[in-house]
Amino acid sequence: MTTSVTIRRPDDWHLHLRDGAMLQAVASFSGHFGRAIIMPNLVPPVVTGAQAAAYRDRIQAALPGKVTLRPLMTLYLTEATDPADVVAAHAQGIISAVKLYPAGATTNSASGVRDFDKVRPVLDAMAEAGIPLLFHGEVTDPSVDIFDREAVFIDRVLDPIRRATPGLRVVMEHITTSDGVDYVLGNESIGATITTHHLIINRNHILAGGIRPHYYCLPVAKRETHRLALRKAATSGDGRFFLGTDSAPHPDRAKESACGCAGCFTAPNTMSILAQVFEEEGALEQLEAFTSLNGAAFYGIAPNEDRIRLVRRDTPAEYPTHIPAGDETVTVFDPGFPLYWHVEDPA
Ligand SMILES: NC(=O)N[C@@H](CC(=O)O)C(=O)O
Ligand SMILES: [Zn+2]
Numbered sequence: 319m320t321t322s323v324t325i326r327r328p329d330d331w332h333l334h335l336r337d338g339a340m341l342q343a344v345a346s347f348s349g350h351f352g353r354a355i356i357m358p359n360l361v362p363p364v365v366t367g368a369q370a371a372a373y374r375d376r377i378q379a380a381l382p383g384k385v386t387l388r389p390l391m392t393l394y395l396t397e398a399t400d401p402a403d404v405v406a407a408h409a410q411g412i413i414s415a416v417k418l419y420p421a422g423a424t425t426n427s428a429s430g431v432r433d434f435d436k437v438r439p440v441l442d443a444m445a446e447a448g449i450p451l452l453f454h455g456e457v458t459d460p461s462v463d464i465f466d467r468e469a470v471f472i473d474r475v476l477d478p479i480r481r482a483t484p485g486l487r488v489v490m491e492h493i494t495t496s497d498g499v500d501y502v503l504g505n506e507s508i509g510a511t512i513t514t515h516h517l518i519i520n521r522n523h524i525l526a527g528g529i530r531p532h533y534y535c536l537p538v539a540k541r542e543t544h545r546l547a548l549r550k551a552a553t554s555g556d557g558r559f560f561l562g563t564d565s566a567p568h569p570d571r572a573k574e575s576a577c578g579c580a581g582c583f584t585a586p587n588t589m590s591i592l593a594q595v596f597e598e599e600g601a602l603e604q605l606e607a608f609t610s611l612n613g614a615a616f617y618g619i620a621p622n623e624d625r626i627r628l629v630r631r632d633t634p635a636e637y638p639t640h641i642p643a644g645d646e647t648v649t650v651f652d653p654g655f656p657l658y659w660h661v662e663d664p665a
């Protein structure tokens with residue numbers, strides 16, 4: 319029986335590090351990762367190359383000396399985004415991608431896109447320059463059931479945009495449905511990130527014996543058939559699927575509220591959880607593809623040279639249930655079972 323696996327250092331292709339005291343509190347928990355695509359949904363959002371460069375510098379300053387995580391920056395697409403600024407920021411190596419949030423779809427998305435035709439010139443310029451577009455793929459139409467918003471987004475928004483701008487490289491972020499999996503499998507030059515928590519929870523977990531705010535994220539977890547489709551995709555080795563934890567810390571005060579906000583904080587225990595998932599699926603040999611190879615290939619960069627080792631021990635790995643963040647606390651994602659896989663870094 320396999321009790322250890324050595325893999326190239328993983329990358330996180332969808333990460334929220336926030337800013338200020340929260341950034342200071344959470345940055346080191348992503349220290350096992352080599353590179354991370356940093357989400358731009360700050361308040362106010364990161365909309366220009368200059369803002370992305372300044373945010374990158376704040377992240378680097380917040381990382382402890384021993385942590386070598388390299389932040390790969392993104393811009394938050396708005397209807398006022400200047401195509402020339404995007405192309406210049408990419409050419410200068412400041413940004414790796416642009417993020418599209420439909421206005422109102424998720425945390426801090428008020429400045430997102432309402433009229434997709436208005437961003438057509440930016441998307442055309444991105445296709446020309448080979449800059450990936452990352453989607454939060456949910457429609458915001460309140461008449462669409464929240465559990466259907468990803469599937470409807472694919473039909474109403476994603477597919478038309480891809481047809482209108484055929485050269486555009488796109489990543490469907492944090493897919494949560496078999497519809498998302500199937501769309502990826504039916505298309506080329508497309509990638510999809512899958513989170514850690516969507517491999518663990520289905521929608522029942524959010525309402526098990528009461529409302530569980532720490533399992534509420536967007537896109538919201540779906541029914542069990544979808545979770546199983548995600549596990550199959552993640553462990554398949556198919557190069558179009560890669561890890562984006564979507565680790566999204568919020569103060570407990572903001573989540574444990576009459577209107578709790580969306581996001582699961584999975585950075586501290588992600589690799590232990592994933593090793594267990596891949597072991598359960600009989601696919602430990604595919605863990606490296608999902609966490610360390612596929613995403614780098616999609617983004618056109620070499621995988622990390624150094625390695626980490628995951629070792630299954632008899633005693634569970636220890637991780638905090640909460641971390642302090644300034645005057646607040648942040649709850650760490652609870653997978654609901656002990657984690658026997660320990661991370662050894664370096665391998
Ligand atoms: N995933 C979430 O539930 N929340 C993210 C936003 C996002 O990625 O949609 C956040 O910024 O908190
Ligand atoms: Zn999102």
Ligand SMILES: [Zn+2]
Binds near residue numbers: 357566
């Ligand atoms: Zn996110």
